[in-house]
Amino acid sequence: MAEKWFYAETIPSEGEAVVLDAEETRHATRSRHLETGSEATLFDGRGTTARIRLADVSRRSATALVLDRQEHPAPAPRLHLAAALPKGDRLATLLSMATQLGVTDFTPLSAERSVVRPGAETPDRWLRIVREAGKQSRRPWQPDFHPPKTPVEAAEGAPPKTRTLLMDAGGESEWSEPDREASDLLLLVGPEGGFTEDEIQQVKAAGARPVALSKGTLRIETAAVAAIAILARGR
Secondary structure (H helix, E strand, C coil), X not given: CCCXXXXXXXXXXXXXXXXXXXXXXXXXXXXXXXXXXXXXXXXXXXXXXXXXXEEEECCCCEEEEEEEEEECCCCCCCEEEEEEECCCHHHHXXXXXXXXXXXXXXXXXXXXXXXXXXXXXXXXXXXXXXXXXXXXXXXXXXXXXCCCECHHHHHHCCCCCEEEEEECCXXXXXXXXXXXXXXXXXXXXXXXXXXXXXXXXXXXXCCCEXXXXXXXXXXXXXXXXXXXXXXXXXX
């Protein structure tokens, strides 16, 4: 059975004690049925993991001893998803699945036909979603969230050597494997109403290559997750 993962904002050195907050304590004791003496893995979402042993468990908190601590290198190459936001719980599905598949960065897109307009701040709920997905997939790094951008801002702001792919529902281009020599990938996924012609031309002028998975109109999370699964393969 795979070892259970839990989250802590800060992980101390080996031999030191760490206190799990109330939410993680409930997860450990009620959902995972851990008790004093049980061992598990702790992660902080920034590349640090630790093997821990629970030493003192109460209803509201749990203290654990750090047995060993490990630093994991940052993911490379990076896989950056910039997507229009779907409605309601579909956004939770998008963020969770993207995290499980190894997306390293997420930028909410503000396209001309976007239905959901992103705010300037990253909601705490988004952080909780990717944290839970990190536990599920056992990934020591959580995606970095970036401020909202327009499609052309995202394309023009991509780091050098980034391969930018543009997905638009019902596009004429067919999917093809990206150049594996590219160090990083940026995937732009538009709203279900599609990018406008002006947006497409501007993003193509910034170096993006249009791709399509289907001639039909896909939901945002369907298009994004299907493309990420292909792009993440072998990376």
